[in-house]
Amino acid sequence: MPPEPTRTRTRLSADERRRQLIGIGLRLLVDRPIHELSIDEVAAEAGISRGLLFRYFPTKRDYYYAVVEAAGRRLLKHAKAPETGTSQERVRGIVTGFVSFVQRRRTNYVALVRVAAGGDPLVLKVFEGHRRTIAERVLAAAEQERPTALTSLAVRGWLAMAEEMAVESTEEVVPAEELIDFLVVNLDRVLDLSRATAG
Incomplete structure (x- = not known):
């Protein structure tokens, strides 16, 4: 029998290796x-030793943070x-993407939220940053160029509600399209109320 061909391991740059390890975690x-x-398991799948993984991420927590x-x-x-599109169409695009992402990854999303709620400062920082970004996108799509503090806070509250409803609803409970319609209409009301209160 002819000898089996030798496998050559591809040498990756530090950035490529980090991306590979994060990709495996995801x-x-x-x-x-x-x-x-x-x-x-992550190291084995990457074909490297545990010790080499820790050259790229000094601690397990650093690795988890990078994955989160x-x-x-x-x-x-x-x-x-x-x-492009109207203000409501743009808001709807954000809501649709958010709801579908959360619902497709419900179990893992809830696990990540609980880690953040548990007070890990690094994970909390990531979640707060991303939630703030989404709230800012919603305000921009809704054409709230100079939102008051109350309006910004109201949108953060609305986003928390949207997250909870996306996690808890299924097609059998509330179909996704119905949930998205509700959230878009509800945001309009939240913005109207915050403007009326501020006025």
């Missing part, structure tokens, strides 16, 4: 919450307004 998040990610941050960037990629 893939594994599909099946399990962040705190159940095994560093040994990447997951947040994916959320922001989905929860964005279309470049």
Whole structure:
């Protein structure tokens, strides 16, 4: 029998290796919450030693933070307004992306939110930053160029409600389109009320 061909391991740059390891973490998040990610499993899938993984991420917490941050960037990629359209169409684009992202990744999203709620400062910082970005996108899409403090706070409250409803609803409970309609209309009312109160 002819000898088996030798496999050559591709040498990756530091940035490529970090991206590979984060990508593996994001893939594994599909099946399990962040705190159940095994560093040994991640290293084995990447074809490197556990010790080498820690050259790129000094601690397990640093690795988890990088994965959570990447997951947040994916959320922001989905929860964005279309470049054209009416104010309501642009808001609807954000809401549709947000709801579909949360519902497709419900278990993992809830696990990440609970980690943030548990007070881990790094994870909390990531979540707060992404929530703030989404709220700012909603305000911009709704043409609130100079929102008052009350309006900004009201939109943050609305976003918290949207998140809770997206997590709790299923097609059997409330179809996604119905939920999206409700959230878009509700935002209009929240903005009207905050303007009336401020006026």
